[in-house]
Amino acid sequence: MSSVSSSSLPTTSFFSTFSKFQFCPPSFSSSCPRVICHGGSNVQHVATDLKFFLHDALDASGIDTAHAREAREGFCSQIKRLTDIEKETSICINRHVDLGRTALYIAAEDDSLVSHSSVPLPVDAFVARLDDLSMDYCPHYTPSYDSSPEKFLESIERFLYVHKGFRRTSANLLEPQALYLHSVLTHRSGSPAMLSLIYSEILKMLRLWGLLYFDAEIFYPHDIFNVPKGYHKLKSKESDQAHIMTSGNLLVEILNNLKHAFWPFHHDHSKTLFLRAAHAANCVDRSDFVGESGSQIASAKAARHRLDRGVWTTVRFGDMRRSLSACERLILLTNDPNELRDYSILLYHCGLYEESLQYLTKYQEHKNSSTQVLTSSDSESDMEEDAAVDKLITRLNLIQLEQGWSQPSVARKFLGNNSDPW
Structure with a gap:
């Protein structure tokens, strides 16, 4: 088609x-x-x-x-x-x-x-x-x-x-x-x-x-x-x-099973879904990148390349459409602010920077207003996620200052060019 x-x-x-x-x-x-x-x-x-x-x-x-x-x-x-x-x-x-x-x-x-x-x-x-x-x-x-x-x-x-x-x-x-x-x-x-x-x-x-x-x-x-x-x-x-x-x-x-199955970034299962996507977007500290295996690095680059070209050779490499739909329904169903954050990083990979920043801002507002319910954690993963969110917000603000929202830096084609079998 x-x-x-x-x-x-x-x-x-x-x-x-x-x-x-x-x-x-x-x-x-x-x-x-x-x-x-x-x-x-x-x-x-x-x-x-x-x-x-x-x-x-x-x-x-x-x-x-x-x-x-x-x-x-x-x-x-x-x-x-x-x-x-x-x-x-x-x-x-x-x-x-x-x-x-x-x-x-x-x-x-x-x-x-x-x-x-x-x-x-x-x-x-x-x-x-x-x-x-x-x-x-x-x-x-x-x-x-x-x-x-x-x-x-x-x-x-x-x-x-x-x-x-x-x-x-x-x-x-x-x-x-x-x-x-x-x-x-x-x-x-x-x-x-x-x-x-x-x-x-x-x-x-x-x-x-x-x-x-x-x-x-x-x-x-x-x-x-x-x-x-x-x-x-x-x-x-x-x-x-x-x-x-x-x-x-x-x-x-x-919905979580679908979200995990079709998440486009599968290179490091020790990381959360958000951190896998943040790694692919270079929104994390890469100082420890040398410690990762060659297969993990190659897988991360391959996921990035597939998304840029809009090509999936198999659903095991993820599907942006179905991961987005799972995120949207989870936001409808739950009040977990992490769903806003995860949806935002997918929007960023789609080149929809304004929408990505909107969801990240809402994520931070909800997280800050829920401090009496959500206890802060000092785990390494949580700190890495917070740092990645801050870096992504900074990058989105710079994109807005430099070129506005009128033109994505990279055109994403993977939403419309695919008709993959089940």
């Missing part, structure tokens, strides 16, 4: 386009609520005066984002139901937010971003497939008066993991098929978050039909081997509490 890159657009029209970015889809721009997935009732909303840019940027590159915008609307329509109580409710008894549909809206938006298909992902069809999975369990259910809750859950897991063949993917979460619900339903291999979501949907349907007669909970594994399993909550131990997945945390986990 042919597209018009940002560098070929007239400067004035290019940046006037970005002045109209919407924080939420148009029909939700003023009413889409800020939904928090952290504890506490007096949480400040963040970035309500900031605007997103991804969809408008793709439109400016000649790519139709109607399906992506519709999917984002669907996502917003679901998370606005995520009240303070609902966000801390277990996924097994969640009622107000349709987690399966919300996960499919996430998949539908990203599918539209990378496939440029004229046909949207059939969300309703996959919702029906998820419901059919619960229906398929019924023939395997053999009620018995002496059947214990443990045997009941064992029969569900035998149905899910043996009869249906669902399995946990390898520890490498960079495989896209494991991170999107429609792909997991099709290929039956998924991340712990996706398997937990499917398990919870089965439990909710069985409860709706009156077949689940006890308080069941799902044990979410934090290791790299086990699959989610059910247990009788009345017989749970205190240590099990850390393995209960709430509705809000599940959505954050899904």
Whole structure:
């Protein structure tokens, strides 16, 4: 599909386009609520005066984002139901937010971003497939008066993991098929978050039909081997509490998996995502660069080169579009100021310096105003991140003084020139 890159657009029209970015889809721009997935009732909303840019940027590159915008609307329509109580409710008894549909809206938006298909992902069809999975369990259910809750859950897991063949993917979460619900339903291999979501949907349907007669909970594994399993909550131990997945945390986990998988800078897994991007932008102290391996240096340079040219040979090298969309949805969903910072560094790599500075400024304001909640840390990583933020702000201010916002120093083409396979 042919597209018009940002560098070929007239400067004035290019940046006037970005002045109209919407924080939420148009029909939700003023009413889409800020939904928090952290504890506490007096949480400040963040970035309500900031605007997103991804969809408008793709439109400016000649790519139709109607399906992506519709999917984002669907996502917003679901998370606005995520009240303070609902966000801390277990996924097994969640009622107000349709987690399966919300996960499919996430998949539908990203599918539209990378496939440029004229046909949207059939969300309703996959919702029906998820419901059919619960229906398929019924023939395997053999009620018995002496059947214990443990045997009941064992029969569900035998149905899910043996009869249906669902399995946990390898520890490498960079495989896209494991991170999107429609792909997991099709290929039956998924991340712990996706398997937990499917398990919870089965439990909710069985409860709706009156077949689940006890308080069941799902044990979410934090290791790299086990699959989610059910247990009788009345017989749970205190240590099990850390393995209960709430509705809000599940959505954050899904989006964080996508953000990590498609982050364009994978050269140093000992660093945070922000520091990896800051290294690629030379916004950190390079005095310790000589201590890095040749493969890390080559990988960092290769990531920089790929982004400058707008080329991905494989999704394992990252995807700016999907990492941006994950960041935008995380900002909608959480009040973590680090999401503003991470989004900002991606905007910088896109050559959108004014928008990058706007988000960095908001990040610092929110961080400074939350000192009573956020305790300062003297860790080496935190200090390195703070230094990188200061250096990036200084650089952005210099760009503004030297050339203004009217012309990026490097034209980024990777938002519109790619149509990568899943």
